[in-house]
Amino acid sequence: MTTPPARRGRPGYDLESLLQVAVKLFNERGYDGTSMEDLSRKLGITKSAIYHHVPSKEELLRLSVDRALDGLFEVAASTEQLDGRAIDRLEHLVRGSVLVLADRLPFVTLLLRVRGNTKVERSALARRREFDRFVTDLVKQAEAEGDVRPDIEPAVAARLLFGTVNSLIEWYRPRRGSSGAELADAVCKMAFDGLRA
Amino acid sequence: MTTPPARRGRPGYDLESLLQVAVKLFNERGYDGTSMEDLSRKLGITKSAIYHHVPSKEELLRLSVDRALDGLFEVAASTEQLDGRAIDRLEHLVRGSVLVLADRLPFVTLLLRVRGNTKVERSALARRREFDRFVTDLVKQAEAEGDVRPDIEPAVAARLLFGTVNSLIEWYRPRRGSSGAELADAVCKMAFDGLRA
Numbered sequence: 001m002t003t004p005p006a007r008r009g010r011p012g013y014d015l016e017s018l019l020q021v022a023v024k025l026f027n028e029r030g031y032d033g034t035s036m037e038d039l040s041r042k043l044g045i046t047k048s049a050i051y052h053h054v055p056s057k058e059e060l061l062r063l064s065v066d067r068a069l070d071g072l073f074e075v076a077a078s079t080e081q082l083d084g085r086a087i088d089r090l091e092h093l094v095r096g097s098v099l100v101l102a103d104r105l106p107f108v109t110l111l112l113r114v115r116g117n118t119k120v121e122r123s124a125l126a127r128r129r130e131f132d133r134f135v136t137d138l139v140k141q142a143e144a145e146g147d148v149r150p151d152i153e154p155a156v157a158a159r160l161l162f163g164t165v166n167s168l169i170e171w172y173r174p175r176r177g178s179s180g181a182e183l184a185d186a187v188c189k190m191a192f193d194g195l196r197a
Numbered sequence: 198m199t200t201p202p203a204r205r206g207r208p209g210y211d212l213e214s215l216l217q218v219a220v221k222l223f224n225e226r227g228y229d230g231t232s233m234e235d236l237s238r239k240l241g242i243t244k245s246a247i248y249h250h251v252p253s254k255e256e257l258l259r260l261s262v263d264r265a266l267d268g269l270f271e272v273a274a275s276t277e278q279l280d281g282r283a284i285d286r287l288e289h290l291v292r293g294s295v296l297v298l299a300d301r302l303p304f305v306t307l308l309l310r311v312r313g314n315t316k317v318e319r320s321a322l323a324r325r326r327e328f329d330r331f332v333t334d335l336v337k338q339a340e341a342e343g344d345v346r347p348d349i350e351p352a353v354a355a356r357l358l359f360g361t362v363n364s365l366i367e368w369y370r371p372r373r374g375s376s377g378a379e380l381a382d383a384v385c386k387m388a389f390d391g392l393r394a
Contacts, residue, residue: 087393139392149394152383160387163364164357171356186349190357194391195336196284197346 013043015053015063023064023106031061031110032117058120061110065124068111071100073127076134086141087148090161091192093138095184097165102172102180109169135162161191210240212250216264219257220303228258228307229314255317258307262321265308268297270324273331283338284345287358288389290335292381294362299369299377306366332359358388 013021021043025034036057040047054060075096079089101108111128114121136158142148148157164187172183210218218240222231233254237244251257272293276286298305308325311318336351336358345354361384369380 147394148392149386149390152386152392156380156383157387157392159368160361160364160383161392163367164361166367167357167360167364170360170363183353186353186357189346189349190354190391191387192391192393193346194387194389195345195349195354195358196389197344 013045013053018043018050018053019060019063020106022060023110026061026064027106027109027113058118061118062120064107065111065114065120068100068104068107069124069127069131071104072097072131075100076131079138085147086138086145087192090135090138090142091188093135094161094165094191095188097162098168098184098187099180101165101168102174102178102183105169105172105174112166112169132158132162164191210242210250215240215247215250216257216260217303220261220307223258223261224303224306224310255315258315259317261304262308262311262317265297265301265304266321266324268301269294269328272297273328276335282344283335283342284389287332287335287339288385290332291358291362291388292385294359295365295381295384296377298362298365299371299375299380302366302369302371309363309366329355329359361388
């Protein structure tokens with residue numbers, strides 16, 4: 001076996017570390033307000049060094065929002081694999097979504113701020129709507145099975161549920177060693193069983 | 198009794214209607230991204246006609262966020278007047294806050310997007326923190342009285358509650374004749390008693 005040659009000179013960026021910096025900058029200044037020039041200054045590398053990794057700013061946006069959306073759709077897929085009652089699948093979905101949010105916080109934050117000015121943004125919004133329909137259908141099923149209170153419209157219940165989940169980006173900041181599991185517990189307790197003792 | 202003379206020429210703006218247009222524009226383009234020039238173009242009046250009503254763009258921001266904050270603090274004040282258990286006062290506070298949000302949607306939306314770059318913004322953030330402390334104290338009291346589940350930290354419960362309330366700005370659009378009371382009901386049902394049947 002051979003070992004790869006040691007890297008020379010100052011540490012470079014790979015696509016992953018470049019993406020981490022880009023998503024942070026997009027969240028601070030807005031995607032529209034961030035230029036490749038800003039990004040190259042922040043990274044301390046030339047624009048052509050960035051273009052070595054990625055063809056455009058919009059591609060950085062696509063990779064960033066897909067990081068969030070792929071996480072959410074993996075949870076949706078694992079939810080569909082489950083047997084049993086819809087309410088339990090719904091809880092699995094909410095819990096998993098909080099874990100994705102906690103694990104990929106800057107990517108989910110960016111996704112939730114996307115407003116649809118570019119093709120990538122419109123496509124992200126379309127995937128969000130698809131996810132929302134999945135949630136609403138699950139609430140409807142759970143209500144049909146008698147496990148969700150019938151006095152809240154399923155579409156409203158779905159929005160309140162994910163409104164609560166999404167609002168976490170406003171204040172949740174991960175601590176070292178925390179997986180977001182406690183947070184997911186708290187959200188599920190409040191949303192499904194209520195704060196009342 | 199005398200009647201005021203009829204207004205001449207094209208309809209003008211009073212401070213209130215000017216504010217309605219300004220807050221809409223701030224929400225669309227961001228406060229920083231909106232100039233008095235933009236506002237005068239949108240209104241179809243000169244900048245000096247705007248300055249007749251209000252001395253600066255920052256004053257428009259102050260009036261707008263105060264419209265939201267004053268509503269929330271009126272609800273807090275009426276909550277403090279109530280006797281009885283803290284959980285009931287907390288529910289009164291949540292319900293009243295949803296009604297303020299539904300009634301003053303563009304103003305609350307602007308308030309929740311304020312990030313603190315100017316004196317007015319910093320002062321708005323300070324009042325928001327004061328409101329948050331009020332909520333957290335009420336959750337603590339309710340927990341001490343045994344009415345809130347003890348397995349969620351009061352500060353987390355307070356944030357989840359108002360995360361749910363604040364998330365309404367993302368999707369709620371008032372309909373004619375709707376007071377937001379149904380929405381307030383749905384929020385209180387989910388947050389205090391849970392979605393589970």
